[in-house]
Amino acid sequence: LHCALNMETVEMNSVSLKRPHSEDDVANADEIKRQKISQKSKTGNDSEQSIKTVTEQPDKSLLEDMKNEIIPNELSEDQEDEELEDSDEDGDPESFADMMKHGLTESDVGITKFVSSHKGFSGILKERYSDFVVHEIGKDGRVSHLDDFSVPVDDEDPPEETFTILSEEDKQRLEELQLLKNKETSVAIEVIEDTKEKRTVIHQAVKSLFPGLETKTEDRDGKRYIIAYHAAGKKALANPRKHSWPKSRGSYCHFILYKENKDTMDAINVLSKFLRVKPNIFSYMGTKDKRAITVQEIAVLRITAQRLAHLNKCLMNFKLGNFSYKNHPLKLGELQGNHFTVVLRNITGTDDQIEQAMHSLREIGFINYYGMQRFGTTAVPTYQIGRAILQNNWNEVMDLILKPRPGAEKGYLVKCREEWAKTKDPAAALKKLPVKRCVEGQLLRGLLKYGMKNIISAFGIIPRNNRLMYIHSYQSYVWNNMVSKRIEEYGLRAVPGDLILKGATAVHIKEGDVDNYTIHDIVMPLPGFDVIYPKHKIGETYKEMLAADSLDINNMRHKIRDYSLSGAYRKIIIRPQNVNWEVVAYDDPRIPLFITDLDKLEGKPLPVPPTDGKFRALKMEFSLPPSTYATMAIREVLKMDTSIKNQTQLNTTWLR
Numbered sequence: 001l002h003c004a005l006n007m008e009t010v011e012m013n014s015v016s017l018k019r020p021h022s023e024d025d026v027a028n029a030d031e032i033k034r035q036k037i038s039q040k041s042k043t044g045n046d047s048e049q050s051i052k053t054v055t056e057q058p059d060k061s062l063l064e065d066m067k068n069e070i071i072p073n074e075l076s077e078d079q080e081d082e083e084l085e086d087s088d089e090d091g092d093p094e095s096f097a098d099m100m101k102h103g104l105t106e107s108d109v110g111i112t113k114f115v116s117s118h119k120g121f122s123g124i125l126k127e128r129y130s131d132f133v134v135h136e137i138g139k140d141g142r143v144s145h146l147d148d149f150s151v152p153v154d155d156e157d158p159p160e161e162t163f164t165i166l167s168e169e170d171k172q173r174l175e176e177l178q179l180l181k182n183k184e185t186s187v188a189i190e191v192i193e194d195t196k197e198k199r200t201v202i203h204q205a206v207k208s209l210f211p212g213l214e215t216k217t218e219d220r221d222g223k224r225y226i227i228a229y230h231a232a233g234k235k236a237l238a239n240p241r242k243h244s245w246p247k248s249r250g251s252y253c254h255f256i257l258y259k260e261n262k263d264t265m266d267a268i269n270v271l272s273k274f275l276r277v278k279p280n281i282f283s284y285m286g287t288k289d290k291r292a293i294t295v296q297e298i299a300v301l302r303i304t305a306q307r308l309a310h311l312n313k314c315l316m317n318f319k320l321g322n323f324s325y326k327n328h329p330l331k332l333g334e335l336q337g338n339h340f341t342v343v344l345r346n347i348t349g350t351d352d353q354i355e356q357a358m359h360s361l362r363e364i365g366f367i368n369y370y371g372m373q374r375f376g377t378t379a380v381p382t383y384q385i386g387r388a389i390l391q392n393n394w395n396e397v398m399d400l401i402l403k404p405r406p407g408a409e410k411g412y413l414v415k416c417r418e419e420w421a422k423t424k425d426p427a428a429a430l431k432k433l434p435v436k437r438c439v440e441g442q443l444l445r446g447l448l449k450y451g452m453k454n455i456i457s458a459f460g461i462i463p464r465n466n467r468l469m470y471i472h473s474y475q476s477y478v479w480n481n482m483v484s485k486r487i488e489e490y491g492l493r494a495v496p497g498d499l500i501l502k503g504a505t506a507v508h509i510k511e512g513d514v515d516n517y518t519i520h521d522i523v524m525p526l527p528g529f530d531v532i533y534p535k536h537k538i539g540e541t542y543k544e545m546l547a548a549d550s551l552d553i554n555n556m557r558h559k560i561r562d563y564s565l566s567g568a569y570r571k572i573i574i575r576p577q578n579v580n581w582e583v584v585a586y587d588d589p590r591i592p593l594f595i596t597d598l599d600k601l602e603g604k605p606l607p608v609p610p611t612d613g614k615f616r617a618l619k620m621e622f623s624l625p626p627s628t629y630a631t632m633a634i635r636e637v638l639k640m641d642t643s644i645k646n647q648t649q650l651n652t653t654w655l656r
Contacts, residue, residue, distance in 0.1 A: 259293070309321075345586075486572065
């Protein structure tokens with residue numbers, strides 16, 4: 001988990017407000033490069049363009065997460081949040097807006113164009129996490145809903161009594177034994193009202209609720225006890241109980257996970273902790289936002305629906321339901337997309353502006369930019385680290401991850417970076433980190449193990465997905481910039497030399513075929529060794545942009561295979577499906593403006609908004625394919641910069 005990437009909600013008083021040692025000049029270098037490329041690619045005004053591209057920025061900002069600002073936090077669920085310092089030892093604390101001036105804006109990552117012609121207006125996104133609801137759309141096109149808590153009846157399931165026969169004290173002792181938390185080698189449970197049936201239920205309860213423990217019956221002092229003990233030492237914890245699973249039942253229990261204000265991996269870590277299993281027995285089709293209510297399908301290997309359903313009694317912010325047994329897990333990316341229900345509060349637009357904006361979203365769509373969350377939230381964007389990896393510049397990779405950086409960071413990270421800058425000693429810098437699981441901690445441990453002359457191996461200690469995230473971030477940075485150039489140059493119509501997909505193969509549009517295609521057919525490549533580029537000015541602009549970064553577009557294979565980029569194609573305009581909207585009045589921002597799956601199951605009535613409320617909200621619904629960003633659709637509606645930097649600079653009154 002990257003300290004500077006994994007976005008969590010942290011109270012303002014737990015941010016270290018360190019003044020920067022120096023301005024980050026890498027961003028300036030990027031700006032100069034972008035200007036050079038821009039000068040080579042002149043703007044094209046085409047009279048045939050049916051819709052104007054709009055580049056003016058609005059004068060107010062989107063207040064995404066203003067009350068609970070997104071800033072770095074790498075802590076896992078079971079780690080205590082450390083006490084962090086509020087201020088600099090030698091000066092007054094900076095305002096949060098001052099700190100965030102070192103963050104990114106949309107234009108820093110190539111997000112500069114709009115496709116609609118309406119005038120922008122302001123609104124607050126995610127004022128409450130319940131204003132943003134995501135329902136996964138499965139590969140069969142069905143939208144996931146939590147609407148059934150019942151458990152499939154199965155003759156093989158242990159009796160219901162299994163879950164209630166053990167006292168809370170027994171469960172506590174058994175858990176400590178199972179997790180080897182004390183020196184006891186066994187736990188004795190006295191059998192009150194001894195019968196064979198009762199003993200059988202206790203045996204079943206221990207084995208099904210505490211995988212890894214075995215049981216036997218013993219007589220002690222005229223009383224009968226069930227003795228629980230470790231069968232195979234620590235390894236027993238890792239494996240679901242294979243021998244107790246009926247052959248007739250599918251090996252995977254599929255269920256709907258409803259979660260609030262938690263990201264998918266955090267949720268799975270919590271479920272595994274409660275079930276006492278490893279997280280890797282869970283599978284899913286996509287990760288969902290943290291600051292939202294989300295509904296998605298999950299599959300788990302050889303855990304009964306009965307056990308999962310019992311978690312509903314003890315979990316906060318989660319509900320599990322719609323259980324079924326199947327013979328297959330879920331695969332990442334197998335979904336058709338996600339359906340979003342979003343409330344934008346305190347909107348300023350007129351009814352006409354809103355109608356125009358929403359009609360445009362439905363009919364034309366939005367530019368399929370990679371959203372701000374793809375690039376990190378601190379003064380060192382992830383794409384810069386990705387670029388250094390592709391350049392094979394490992395000293396730069398190490399420096400970008402570990403050097404002191406201006407802006408909002410936790411106190412211990414600031415100290416760790418200062419120690420590194422001062423001593424270049426991995427052991428000394430590690431001592432400043434109470435949390436070793438963040439990328440900084442993992443890299444330092446790698447340097448300790450492999451030495452400063454083997455940064456490649458040290459970096460390899462970081463989980464593969466995190467390492468690849470950096471280079472994918474660089475690809476996204478290039479793609480965003482190139483799409484903005486393409487729209488600036490040729491507008492919103494297909495032109496000769498553009499790319500379209502025929503099946504999975506990209507082909508160029510020929511002069512005579514242009515009228516057969518629209519802007520919605522056009523794709524553009526993420527740079528790599530297995531893609532082709534447009535046969536017009538933008539094809540050259542790709543080469544120039546990579547050359548400015550000392551990369552050769554014709555040689556995207558890396559000597560380390562993991563970092564070789566094959567590339568991919570991405571639609572440049574996305575037209576959302578199932579677009580609906582309404583404007584509602586409200587007085588109290590804490591009152592929800594729509595009903596969730598859980599509200600329905602609990603029989604809560606639909607909220608009735610006042611007809612003459614002080615504020616107006618835009619309630620909108622739309623479906624998007626995978627790997628597209630709802631924030632970019634909302635940006636097109638409001639015409640606003642969705643970056644934290646822009647929000648905090650223009651809207652800091654909440655801090656006072």
